Amino acid sequence: MSILKKISILFIISLTLMSVIGIWTDNINSKRVDSLIKEKYVKIANEILENFDNKQKIEQILEKHHLKPLEIKPKNNEVFFYKEFTFGYISIEKRSFEDEFILEINYLDENYLLKTQDEENLKDKMILNALVFLDIFVLILIFLYLIKLLSPLKNISSEITKFANGDLSRRLDIKSKDEIGQLSQAFNKMASSLEELIKTRQELLKDIGHELRTPIAKGKFAIEKIEDFSQKELLKKIFKDLETLTNELIELEKLNSKELELSTFDMETLIVQALNRLYIEDENLINIDIKENFKITADLHYLSMALKNLVDNAIKYATSYPIEIKVNNQEIQIINSAKKLSKDFEYYLKPFTQELSQRDGFGLGLSIVKKVVKKHKYQLLHKYEENKIYFIIKFNS
Secondary structure, three states: OOHHHHHHHHHHHHHHHHHHHHHHHHHHHHHHHHHHHHHHHHHHHHHHHHOOOOHHHHHHHHHHOOOEEOOOOOOOEEEEEEEEEOOEEEEEEEEOOOOOEEEEEEEOOEEEEEEOOOOHHHHHHHHHHHHHHHHHHHHHHHHHHHHHHHHHHHHHHHHHHHHHOOOOOOOOOOOOOOHHHHHHHHHHHHHHHHHHHHHHHHHHHHHHHHHHHHHHHHHHHHHOOOOOHHHHHHHHHHHHHHHHHHHHHHHHHHHHHOOOOOEEEEHHHHHHHHHHHHOOOOHHHEEEEEOOOOEEEEOHHHHHHHHHHHHHHHHHHOOEEEEEEEEEOOEEEEEEEOOOOOOOHHHHOOOOOOOOOOOOOOOOHHHHHHHHHHHOOOEEEEEEEOOEEEEEEEOOO
16 A cells, blocks of 8 residues: 555545534533523523612623623524413523624513623534634644655656666655755765666676677687597587587576567467477477467567577476477466486576586576566466476466
8 A cells, every 4th residue: 555545545534523513522522612602691681680680780780791782683593492481481592693692581571682792602512613624624734744755656656666677777856854865865876886787787788798709709619620530529518518618608698688578479379489499300309289379578689588498498307298289267387207306496497506516507597587587577377287297487476
């Protein structure tokens, strides 16, 4: 889960919790204020009723509680309290969007219509509500600020991913002075150093490969002048091994930095391309069974090289022939009758590792297969069943 999603979830939880607390507090406060106001003005109304025949006393009560007589009752009021008795009624109404109330006392033929002063309790309630809404507003501002503050992380993640996938020119353009800006600058320095190091290594390996090919070619030419057949064949094998090692090392290095050249082809094309690299004279060594000639989009050059290495190993280590190439269910299997591997499969995927009983080659074949399959994001699997070794490439991983 991304940081943005985590912050959003925390924000929603906090906002919900704060809203619930605000509503709960407002309800409690409203009930408390309503109870106090009702108790206050019912008491005043009863006091006026008790002194209804004493006009002077009523004037003192009105002055004491800051009540002002009204000639006309305002409209659109909310009835807050109403009580009838034998010869009249008491009504308390709240004026809309105001902090004052209308107190109406009716007794026999007389009627008192009074306006109260602004209620401090209501002001306190409104202030409390305003503070709750202010807290929510500040929380939203903090959330938006955090989103803006962390937004460069998405760009950083994208650029680092592209760099990791082989685009060594990727750099971050973040000028902030905080830790994110420092991280950006550190990445740019690291990327520049790695790009320079990788380019230097590539150029060095390219130069080494070029320099090795020249003496190898000269050596092959010189061998032809040797008359001793056994010595001549030995030297030919030595130079052939040197040439193979050079080519495999160069291919390994290319796989580390070169982008794949993707195209769409079917399994039959892949197998034909791989077998053409082996130059097999006896076709009876291999049995091909294509149940589903499905298509894939991949680098034909490198994938056929990987398949060639697997077929070459299967032929090399087989105890009986033919070996089998089976295609079905979005996978290709290379099967041979052979002894079980003496070490874990992962051991043979490392460079310069192979069975001690078979020292033909340099142990780079499976390492190249692993890099090719990994670069395509496929799966390379191995199993041993019924005295047979299975190497499997799954294309739907």
